[in-house]
Amino acid sequence: MAFKDNRQFIEALERTGDIVRIKQEVDWELEAAAIARRSNEMQGPACLFEKIKDYPEGFGIFSGGIASYRRLAIALGLSPDIPVRDMFAEYERREQHPIKPVVVKDGPCKENVMLGDDVDVFQFPAPLIHDGDGGRYLGTWDIVINQDPDSDWTNWGTYRFMLHTRRALVGQPLPLSHLAMLLTEKYVPANKPMPVAVVTGADQLSTLVGGAGYRIGESEADFAGALAQEPIELIKCETSDLLVPAHAEIVIEGEVIPRVTQMEGPFGEYTGYRSRPGGDGVICQVKAITYRNSPMITMVSLGTPIDEAGVSGGITMAMAYKRRLKKLGLPITDVSLPLEGACHVVVVGVTKGGNEIAQQVRDALTSRRVPITKIIVVDQDIDVFNFGEVLHAVGTRCHSVRGVMIKEHPGRGNPLTPCYSTEERAHGLGATALLDCTYPLDWPENDLPVKSSFNTIYPESIRQKVTENWQRYGFK
Ligand SMILES: Cc1cc2nc3c(=O)[nH]c(=O)nc-3n(C[C@H](O)[C@H](O)[C@H](O)COP(=O)(O)O)c2cc1C
Ligand SMILES: [Mn+2]
Known part of the structure; x- marks a missing residue:
């Protein structure tokens, strides 16, 4: 069974005692991220921040969804206590059967639509995650979607995006990322803005595949379907033909402007360090924002292990390396x-x-x-x-x-x-x-x-005898 959205997943985490709902008001400025970070470092539960300072009731932040293999197992619909080896085997099995997404006409991510002059990214409680970060990040545990103009390849990648102005985000897709590649090879030479969607609060499996290194031409949405064992539901953007997960919390529709850069970062990176200064980032000019009622930003309070970025890298890189070695x-x-x-x-x-x-x-x-x-x-x-x-x-x-x-x-x-x-x-x-x-x-x-x-070092007969008698000896 797959969870269509984080809301269903949160209910499952509540049933297994793997999440804390924080009703007390917390500050978007460092406090929420510090709580999530501490919980990560204590290998504690996921966090749902329900009341964020300066923001209306219901505008929340969800962090640490799959910051442990136990919670990843829940997201995959497996037993939380499944041995990691067995979860990897199941993941590997599912990944071999990509499932194409389906397009739906209506979906919760369209419950609210902000267009034109009304667009204001500051209306969402984007957190300041680490002291010293270059800004507030709306996109951390996100999916950024773009399209190859010459084929039907749609790419998803997890790339961070920071608030820049009311109507602009700035991000830092690295030169080898598929987003940067499509931008520099296709849109920049044509001097055309590149439509993108920055999706925060898609289901955990879709977000996980955003961070996985699939090949050029491979659509991450098909692999999200593989992991969920059913097609992901997508819906068309208001201002472009891009398709986005219909059950996502917040969808920022925009365009990356060729050759325009702005200061992005610095940021506490996945290595567990702030290891470089800010630099040139790409600008996403925001044209529309669609969002659910009571939207929840998904945030990874990135830092020293273990957090959801580490878990996602841990499993997706292992799969990719294994494929390469086997080949x-x-x-x-x-x-x-x-x-x-x-x-x-x-x-x-x-x-x-x-x-x-x-x-x-x-x-x-x-x-x-x-x-x-x-x-x-x-x-x-x-x-x-x-x-x-x-x-x-x-x-x-x-x-x-x-x-x-x-x-x-x-x-x-x-x-x-x-x-x-x-x-x-x-x-x-x-x-x-x-x-x-x-x-x-x-x-x-x-x-x-x-x-x-x-x-x-013991014969089978002794091992069997000892195991069978374990409780009789007095062990629990
Ligand atoms: C939480 C998180 C944040 C990430 N941020 C970035 C980023 O800002 N820029 C980047 O190039 N890669 C980032 N990555 C790594 C990419 O998601 C990863 O390389 C992925 O393969 C990119 O998709 P692509 O292969 O379709 O380009 C991040 C990964 C995670 C899990
Ligand atoms: Mn890709």
Whole structure:
């Protein structure tokens, strides 16, 4: 079962005790985001802020919707307690069956329509998220929609957008994003404004796919349908032909103006740092705003792990990396990104290891610009989703000379990652350490140590007896 909107999802979170409804008035200026951040850092519940200072009753902020794998499981209609490995397997299965969206004539996002001179983005309680941010962000956990003028490809991406003036937002889609690519390759040469829609408060699965790295020509809406296991309902914009999720809370319709830039940022980034000053951002001239009654902005109070951006990166990057490695025929079991690593640490399980395979994994994963700084390759007896086991392997199986292989990647580094110097950031220089925890292939089988754990060093009969009698022994 999928949730059409955040309102249904919030009800589900209430049933499982995974959300706090905050009725007390909170300030859009830092307070709401600080509360959400603290809850994230305590691995606490999602937050629904129902009364925001300076704003009418009912204009709310919803944060932390899927800031844990438990809540992502709920969003996917799975048991909150499903093992992460099983959730990944189900996600991978669903992703293989994209479902095209359907277009509807009427939808809740049209309950209110603001047009022309009435347009005022300040009428919504856009939060100031971090002290030192360049402005108030209406778009963080959002979907920005644009269209290839030469085909039927519609792109969705999660890109942040900040309030600029009453009728303009400023955002920072990076040069390699599909939005920036369509803008610079198609609209700028034609000197035509590019229609966009900045959607805040779409359902969580649609927003999740906005942040996932699908390929040029692939429509994220089809993958949102895949995850929801039913078509996403879309509805036409008032001022363009773009189609937007019909159950979204707020839709900002606008145009990106070619070659016009304004100051955007700085911002506390997903790496967990404010790692660079503000810079040139694209301007979205707002032409209309449509919104639901009592609209809720979705906000990610981005920062140190774990928040919903980290969870979304954790699962979507693992899927993308696994696809890439499998395509190359590498003997992969599973891929995971420990959430605490802010998408910079990747663990890859292999059925057959050895240095050569580990290096092939590393080369495949770093062939494009990626945030990865550490790649850990483990044999298949290590559970890549159990970071205690992974660290045990790093400590005991990774030879500190033979097993650690470093490599620099000119032009492929992530300039937001603080380990890089100003010089490296300017040139996009990246570096990766490969931690090969696999046993060398030429070691004789009987030289391999026997792992001394309950599951590996006791005969099946004893394990069964112990498990069956567990409570009788006095354990709970
Ligand atoms: C919360 C959040 C905020 C993001 N903000 C930006 C951003 O401002 N600019 C950007 O280029 N990418 C941003 N990203 C990453 C993109 O969403 C991601 O690269 C995605 O693949 C972009 O879609 P595209 O591949 O269709 O361009 C953000 C991701 C998340 C989860
Ligand atoms: Mn895309």
